[in-house]
Amino acid sequence: MADPATYRPAPGSIPESPGVYRFRDAGGQVIYVGKAKNLRQRLNSYFTDFAGLHPRTQTMLTTAASVDWTVVSNEVEALQLEYSWIKEYDPRFNVKYRDDKSYPYLAVTMGEEYPRVQVLRGAKRKGTRYFGPYSHAWAIRETVDLLLRVFPVRTCSAGVFKRAAQMGRPCLLGYIDKCSAPCVGRVTAEEHRKIAEDFCSFMAGDTGRFIKRLEREMREAAEAEEFERAARLRDDIRALQRALEKQAVVLGEATDCDVIAIAEDALEAAVQVFYVRGGRIRGQRGWVVDKVDDASTGELVERFLLQMYGDAAVPREILVPVEPPDSAALAEVLSERRGGRVELRVPRRGDKKALLETVERNAKESLAQHKMRRASDLTTRSRALQEIADALGLEQAPLRIECFDVSHTQGSDVVGSMVVFEDGLARKSEYRRFAVRNPDGDAASIHEVVRRRFKRYLEERVATGDLAPALEGAEGDEERPGAGTPIDPDTGRPRKFAYPPNLVVVDGGPAQAAAAQRALDELGIDDVAVCGLAKRLEEVWLPGEDHPVILPRGSEGLYLLQRIRDEAHRFAITYHRSKRSKALKESALDGIPGLGPARRQALLRHFGSLKRLRDATEEEIRAVPGIGPATAEAIVSALRGDKA
Template sequence: LGPCTGGVSREEYGTVVRQLRMFLRGQNEGLVEQLRGTMESHAAERRYEEASVARDQISAIMKISERQHAVDPQGSDEDAVAIAREGTNACGVVLRIREGRILSSEAFMMPVDATEDITMIYEEFFKLYYSSALDIPPGILTQLGLPDRELISRWLSGRTGVRVSVSVPVRGHRRKLVDLAEKNAASRLITLRGRKASAGKGLGEIKKALELSSTPLRIEAFDISNVQGTGAVGSMVTFVDGQPLRSGYRHFRIRGVEGQDDFAMIREVLRRRLEHLKDGKSRHPDLLLVDGGRGQVSAAVEAMRESGLSPIPVAGIAKKNEEIFLPGRKDPIVLPRRNPGLKLLQKARDEAHRFAVSYHRKIRSRGLSESDLDGIPGVGEYRKTLLLVRFGSVAGLRKAGLEEIAAVTGIGPETARKIHEYIHGK
């Protein structure tokens, strides 16, 4: 959404931004009144679709408001910041209180040194969070005393343009808010401990079922997304110790495959990934997982062979019967549905699929560029030039009907259909 795309005017965009700010600040009552006025205005003009959008927004805000409870009769705007630690894991929590109501609770997991002082961890988390925070209230309640509290207060005041107070409450409802944030942090760590225990069982089951020489602590899962072979993209997601590692997620635009050839696409994505492992800067995965059966596994093995790297275990998991395929093995492995190893493989496979599909939708929804027409089978430089001369831009092409595209000299009905389906994501 933005005025630069031509989808909305600058005035409409400004209104959306102001309403978003109101929502983030907890000014729900005023926002609902604005939206009611918008809804009634659209209804009076018989713009019923826009009116229904405003109606749904009001409903969603009202539901959120019902879940928020008042904690300060004075209606203050404050954050309560706390941290909890367990071994080499820490969790920081920020309770956002706006107009006296708890608006949200944000939690952040962090790996830490087990011997590091908790005050140092707390200060580091505090500074990291507020260095990028967009909504800083005039009051911040801290769990621990910060060594350079006054300096931090001046820094935050400089960022917001208003005085920001940083204090450690010792009693009353403000102390309770900090205690609540700390309890939330501790609860998150307990949940993490349970997840790690479950993941540990799953990793052990995978090692056993796939007959691996070591536990697959680092799993990289791959998937492909395309529409009839056009606009194809690949994804890679990384799981470490059974948990998603966001910094290990990667996208790939398929460059060397024409048509709908999933095997060749998997081979290209794996080949490009394995090339990056050659520089020695990335940790090698313990298992490469592909979404699919024998064909996808064979493509992955071929990419491995071409890379010249030491072999990395490869497996494929097919959605139809949740069977696991291994290179050189005739029959697939079938694990019980509740097996924790199968569940972990499914989780990695499904996350790779979600990531691929979301990226595919993103590159199509944000608008095609001229170079994006290169991905359409049968549309080379000559035909691309004809289309751009006729319609002026890709945006103009998107507005054209199927018959208009087919009428362009040198295009024809069949190519027009492919173009129309591609630019509209059908």
């Protein structure tokens, strides 16, 4: 492990020009590539405050053994050179977007003598036109089946095509007029290629031309009293219209754009792209990425655009959730690749804003599904638990982990949450929540919640006869039916706090971890490990330690701890909001003559919300049992005055 100070460039030796830099390891391999408007300012930031850097960046710096750079003229050249070097060296510490699944494309092999329509996945092939990607292969096949009525392109494999040519007899699709049968010479290679080109034009968005042509031919056939041909043309038009209906119209017909959205957490990000051509959604695609540094959302967008459009066609317009840091330079790079002007926009209102929100929902769902797949894998969960045990110095993997968090609004309505994960999976029936009685800061609240949880655990052990009375007010009960078991004999269910965890995790840094440990020490519990997980750098803090435990950013152990911490935070926030909402409702009804707690509850139950109660008439309020005319009048007067 190298000391960054050993290869730090000499002061004043780094130019202040735009450029691209490379960090190399001891073997000379490039491990990170970056760009900068000011090379001196950017590179100095790596060496001046090592402790304040992101853990992944710290790992990169200690892995590297040297750094070099190349000066360029402007930011555009820096973007282009950065992309070229990332593609050439494939550095391990650079962000790499990967497909969250294998998406199918509708492909037309225009490079063959007789072009073929088929479903393809994976790397793109030269000489093939691609449309999509689509979410499902069956969606492509449905579309193709409709279009073959009008554009009877070959869909068979090379073997089937060759066998039909040898036998002089077409396949079934040739007999039902869903293939022009070039294999037996019904059409020439040139005629078949023209059909394939028309198919591609329709898929590319030039739909109106073909529908108008068929409508004209249908009218001409009807006027010539060729009613059978007119009926076939009518059915062809309906087939094209059904194919178009499968692609939702979201924007104006002349709109060609890609809509990009990102959902992220501290460790990963999911990207979703909707491809809009001719105002219709022609396909979608998703990627996931491990966040290897503390890049902002704008920087993630910039890196994604450079990677995505390295080989893919660039549309006229790209809608993004936030503007990249160097949006003007990035737009110029993309414009050069397209051979025309490209506009990067953040939609603020209208249909494009609504579509971006839809893509954002898909990105959030994609990230949630990715986490679920990752968490459901038994091997991955076992590795995560073992990594946690190794990092914290535990004798065995923590099969039961409890995480505590507190939530409040500027010190009011303070609540605590406890979530439970067993064998790496959430055990929601074991979740508990606490109304903090003596709030005095987050650390004091954590201390109270942890102490109350484990005091109840000890009390239940006393009640089951597993532990002699050790707490004030606790009494043994060896003669009680069910003594010695964590199962409550009255309900047949496990007691609420019967099982101790192997590990207690608190949301916070050293102060919160120390508070939780102090609570356990006061109760004489010495067989439960404690750690804190701080949000800023995802550091794991052990009580009494001056330095945090740094788990690798890509480790399954850190991923599991983060999931547990986020679930505790979600559970605490939910309870806090419900408690605050209830307090707000009840406070609005305080001080009304003749309205006590029971009547307040009856009113809220009857109307469902304070808003409905405020909008109700005196007659409607008097309909509530126990509410008389004078009380109803007082309620209306108080609430209408409160509303005003």
